[in-house]
Amino acid sequence: MLSAEDWAAIRLTLELASTVTGLLLVVGTPIALWLARTRSPLRGVVGAVVALPIVLPPTVLGFYLLVLLGPQGPVGQFVEAMGLARLPFTFPGLVLASVVYSLPFVVQPLQNAFMAIGERPLEVAATLRASPWDRFVHVTLPLARPGFVTAAILGFAHTVGEFGVVLMIGGNVPGETRVVSMQIYNHVEAMDYASAHGLAGVLLVFSFLVLLMLYSVGGARSFWGGGPR
Amino acid sequence: MTASFHRLAILVSCMGAVFPARADEISVAVAANFTAPMQKIAADFEKASGHKVQLIFGSTGKFYAQIKAGAPFLLLLAADDETPARLLREGEGVPGSSFTYAIGKLVLWSPKPGYVDDAGAVLRSGRFERLSMANPRLAPYGLAASETLKALGLSDALQARIVMGESITQAFQFVASGNAELGFVAYSQVHKDGQRIEGSYWLVPSRHYTPIRQDAVILKKGQGVPAVEALAAYLRSRSAVTVIRSYGYEI
Secondary structure: OOOHHHHHHHHHHHHHHHHHHHHHHHHHHHHHHHHHHOOOOOHHHHHHHHHHHHHOOHHHHHHHHHHHHOOOOHHHHHHHHOOOOOOOOOHHHHHHHHHHHHHHHHHHHHHHHHHHHOOHHHHHHHHOOOOHHHHHHHHHHHHOHHHHHHHHHHHHHHHHOOOHHHHHHOOOOOOOOOOHHHHHHHHHHOOOHHHHHHHHHHHHHHHHHHHHHHHHOOOOOOOOOOOOO | OHHHHHHHHHHHHHHHHHOOOOOOEEEEEEEHHHHHHHHHHHHHHHHHHOOEEEEEEEOHHHHHHHHHOOOOOOEEEOOOOHHHHHHHHOOOEOOOOOEEEEEEOEEEEEOOOOOOOOOOOHHHHOOOOOEEEEOOOOOHHHHHHHHHHHHOOOHHHHHHHEEEEOOHHHHHHHHHOOOOOEEEEEHHHHEEOOEEOOOEEEEOOHHHOOOEEEEEEEEHHHOOOHHHHHHHHHHOOHHHHHHHHHOOOEO
């Protein structure tokens, strides 16, 4: 039922979503920690910027990225000066765009988890002469585990469901930027509804299973939740 | 009472003389590539006829899906001739009502002056990273672009450099933003208000690709609506044809 092209799109989507999830956990953890602990006046600004992709239409985000990453844009010029390849229409470009797009879906559950832990356990650990790194590895990380699970699942799922951004900066290159959502759109636009149904069905089942996992084994109490049990 | 009624009746019939038909508001689905000329044509038509025209711009593939789902469009100006034919076959159009309102022309365009020569030799130069075009599966201009590459024997050589927009509008956007150095776009897109825009282009010889016929068809919901028939006729009038040509289409 699924063509070789469809399978290629599925493979690419999974590759993209795993890469992005890994990067997001690395990038999102320090941001979430800072947001959860800081008393800086910048807290509101940073929090709002991180949350922007939830509100902005993906096409707006994609359009800005197309301009920013393009040869006339600041990021594009920086990349060119570094002697690297141009980002739009490439897999690395898509990874970068997806990290921006899915950032709040990772930062917010982590931030909630860190806030739910509170300062007390860390203070106790500090009195036992645990170094900041010890406190992070042996206190924060284990207590925030459900938050990490939620963050990873949401980040992964949200990247799989990404469409508007890919539409704007993807360029439909097979094996590089033609992900599942794009392929479904192509089928629909080409009036090939049978193929669209096949692939859309796969995505529907997949999304349901991911959410089922989130709500049952993930340990998350709510969508954004992920505090310690 | 009767007298005043008569006077009203006379008034109404006088108004009928000014506005030949009842002033209807009609919804027309228009292919995105025909946006600019259609806005002008519709404004002229409204002035001349007193009808109101609501234009909805979008991709022909989406319009097809929406029409099948009962969208309230009365007239479709498609980007191809296949979709109107298919709608007619499926009983969604008024038989015999379809006609070609414009024939699109393909150009290879770059916003940089002097970049594209007038023989398209730049395609063989290999000095560009990205060549933009519309997806051949979705857009007639994309199909024309891929036929052109095939005719030039360049399909395989350039495969890895091609980026595809979902529509000709997006193919244009990729080039205009500088992310692709050049691209196959519609001749109508390198016109603005009847003037050619900046950059360099090669008007691809029509022998390289199947003519891009853009057909219109009156939809079932528009059957017998005078304003729809008037607009369909107006599209073929001399003044509309002048506008259509000034935007880089043939007809």
